[in-house]
Amino acid sequence: MSIWKKAAVGAAVASAMFATSAQAAQFLTITGPSGTFGDDSVTCAIGSTAPCSFTRSFEFITPAGFNLTSVDISSIATTNPLTNIDFSSVTLNGINFNTVATGTQEFRNLLNQSLVAGGNNVLNVTGTSGGNAAFSGNLSFSQMAAVPEPTTWMLMLMGMAGIGFSMRRKKDTTLRVRFA
Numbered sequence: 001m002s003i004w005k006k007a008a009v010g011a012a013v014a015s016a017m018f019a020t021s022a023q024a025a026q027f028l029t030i031t032g033p034s035g036t037f038g039d040d041s042v043t044c045a046i047g048s049t050a051p052c053s054f055t056r057s058f059e060f061i062t063p064a065g066f067n068l069t070s071v072d073i074s075s076i077a078t079t080n081p082l083t084n085i086d087f088s089s090v091t092l093n094g095i096n097f098n099t100v101a102t103g104t105q106e107f108r109n110l111l112n113q114s115l116v117a118g119g120n121n122v123l124n125v126t127g128t129s130g131g132n133a134a135f136s137g138n139l140s141f142s143q144m145a146a147v148p149e150p151t152t153w154m155l156m157l158m159g160m161a162g163i164g165f166s167m168r169r170k171k172d173t174t175l176r177v178r179f180a
Contacts, residue, residue, distance in 0.1 A: 025057035025122070030139065032063060038136030040076075042085060042129045051086070051128040058123040062115045066141035072109040073097070073125065073137035082130040091124045114144065 028037055037058045044052035062069070071092060075085035081104060090097040090108045093115075100107035115121060125135065148156075 025059045028058050028060040028139075030060050030063050030141075033066065033141050035060065035139045036136065037123065037139065038134065039125075040134040040136075042131070042133040042135065044129070044131040051130050053088070053128050054126065056125045058125075060121050060123070060139070062117055062119050062121060063141055064118060066143055067115055067117045068142045068144045069113050069115055070109070070111045070140045070142075071097070071113070071123070071137060072107065073135060074108075075106045076134040076136065077105040078133060080130070080132075083132045085127055085129045085133045085135055087125065087127040087135075089124070089126050093121055115141075 026037075028035055039056050042054050042056075069092075073087075073090055075087070078084060084104055085106065086102070087099075087106050087108060090110075092110055092113060095110065095113060097108035097110045100109055123137075
């Protein structure tokens with residue numbers, strides 16, 4: 001075995017030993033106005049020292065007819081503080097969630113975030129844990145009321161002004177009736 005092959009094998013083994021607990025993105029199927037996500041088995045790799053870091057990614061398509069979402073996430077309280085989850089960051093399409101509470105049980109949320117109807121979205125959760133921990137969250141969708149663009153308002157006002165002008169300019173006509 002050549003020196004280069006040995007080095008490549010050694011690098012692969014070393015990266016596997018020190019890799020963080022990252023997983024492929026999980027695809028969420030959401031067809032209605034709400035959905036859930038989570039992981040009930042946030043564990044540390046064998047041989048790693050606690051706390052270990054983790055990253056979870058969730059992908060979903062905005063359900064048809066919706067373009068606004070609110071999301072909340074919380075760690076599930078455990079009796080052992082060493083297995084507690086501490087969120088480093090939670091993002092939806094790169095937008096950070098608001099931190100509501102930290103400590104034994106953590107809460108984060110993102111309120112009224114605009115999404116593209118039928119668009120692809122990525123929810124990333126990163127943090128640390130002592131292992132044997134869990135988190136869960138909820139996605140709620142709604143429809144944002146459409147607001148007309150300024151040009152639409154202008155055309156509407158011009159149309160009403162035109163109708164008003166034409167009614168004002170109309171000549172009075174008198175009706176004459178003749179009987180034979």
